[in-house]
Amino acid sequence: MEASHGGDKGKSRLCSICNQRRPALKRPKTLQQICKECFYEVFEEEIHRVIVDNKLFKPGERIAIGASGGKDSTVLAYVMSELNRRHNYGLDLFLLSVDEGITGYRDDSLETVKRNEVQYGLPLKVVSYKDLYGWTMDEIVKMIGLKNNCTFCGVFRRQALDRGAALLKVDKLATGHNADDIAETVLLNILRGIYSPNAYRGFAREFIKDLERIRPRAILDIIKSGEDFRIATSTKMPEQGTCQRCGYISSQKWCKACVLLEGLNRGLPKLGIGRTRGVNSEHRKNQQIDTKNIQSKPCGTLDF
Numbered sequence: 001m002e003a004s005h006g007g008d009k010g011k012s013r014l015c016s017i018c019n020q021r022r023p024a025l026k027r028p029k030t031l032q033q034i035c036k037e038c039f040y041e042v043f044e045e046e047i048h049r050v051i052v053d054n055k056l057f058k059p060g061e062r063i064a065i066g067a068s069g070g071k072d073s074t075v076l077a078y079v080m081s082e083l084n085r086r087h088n089y090g091l092d093l094f095l096l097s098v099d100e101g102i103t104g105y106r107d108d109s110l111e112t113v114k115r116n117e118v119q120y121g122l123p124l125k126v127v128s129y130k131d132l133y134g135w136t137m138d139e140i141v142k143m144i145g146l147k148n149n150c151t152f153c154g155v156f157r158r159q160a161l162d163r164g165a166a167l168l169k170v171d172k173l174a175t176g177h178n179a180d181d182i183a184e185t186v187l188l189n190i191l192r193g194i195y196s197p198n199a200y201r202g203f204a205r206e207f208i209k210d211l212e213r214i215r216p217r218a219i220l221d222i223i224k225s226g227e228d229f230r231i232a233t234s235t236k237m238p239e240q241g242t243c244q245r246c247g248y249i250s251s252q253k254w255c256k257a258c259v260l261l262e263g264l265n266r267g268l269p270k271l272g273i274g275r276t277r278g279v280n281s282e283h284r285k286n287q288q289i290d291t292k293n294i295q296s297k298p299c300g301t302l303d304f
């Protein structure tokens with residue numbers, strides 16, 4: 001402990017939970033300064049409470065954990081396997097990884113996932129863009145360049161996770177999206193309404209991190225405001241259906257992944273970039289505008 005130099009100012013603080021160890025961090029959520037050990041304890045306990053209070057899982061369910069090899073999904077894999085064991089949730093857990101085929105990036109992080117497989121004893125399934133779509137991201141970048149390749153990567157990954165989940169026959173898929181990701185999505189949804197699709201994508205993340213520095217709860221408040229959004233009852237909501245081509249989830253005749261893939265295979269990679277044209281526009285015209293049964297709904301979709 002640091003020596004006190006008179007008055008409260010000079011005293012070194014102690015963890016505000018155990019009052020024994022030195023604090024290692026200040027939680028933005030509570031502004032409490034706490035030690036590493038107490039942080040692990042409250043973090044795991046809070047996740048357990050969210051799982052139990054919201055009845056997220058049922059005994060016997062098969063759950064896939066989207067494992068990118070990044071820090072958040074690695075923590076997710078650890079916490080899920082630990083809580084499942086400690087509290088006897090009775091879940092069958094699996095790791096599901098999508099290999100986008102990005103040399104020097106995903107091949108490295110897949111090594112981390114393989115270590116997690118051994119460490120937590122969770123079976124791992126890897127699905128690749130090459131197997132699912134016939135293209136690796138490296139090949140897509142060669143064709144389309146660096147400007148729009150994030151669209152392909154995000155759309156294909158979202159569907160690849162669905163496909164992997166279907167192969168594993170799981171009931172649910174858990175991902176490691178964190179508060180920053182969700183706050184960014186809320187802001188982007190607002191900006192998209194005001195400006196244009198994908199406007200300010202890079203700016204939104206920087207902006208929320210700047211806000212957090214000034215006011216630590218800002219990220220949680222943005223998420224809360226997103227949860228409280230209400231969509232005007234006159235707004236037509238997309239209807240969830242299935243893609244007529246691949247059978248996976250889509251609100252259009254063809255899902256975005258099939259539109260993008262068609263463009264790639266026809267040597268027209270810009271086909272599905274930006275606002276969808278072509279095959280889906282007729283489908284949209286035919287959709288009846290039915291606002292009667294649309295009640296106010298929470299807003300927000302997560303990008304992958």
Ligand SMILES: Nc1ncnc2c1ncn2[C@@H]1O[C@H](COP(=O)(O)OP(=O)(O)OP(=O)(O)O)[C@@H](O)[C@H]1O
Nearest residue numbers: 066067068070071072073074096097098175176177
């Ligand atoms: N290639 C992937 N394979 C499986 N799941 C993925 C993959 N990429 C992303 N995800 C899932 O989506 C979540 C959010 O994706 P994001 O791109 O923000 O993650 P990341 O930056 O790769 O790393 P992290 O795991 O730290 O979130 C991940 O936590 C993971 O659950």
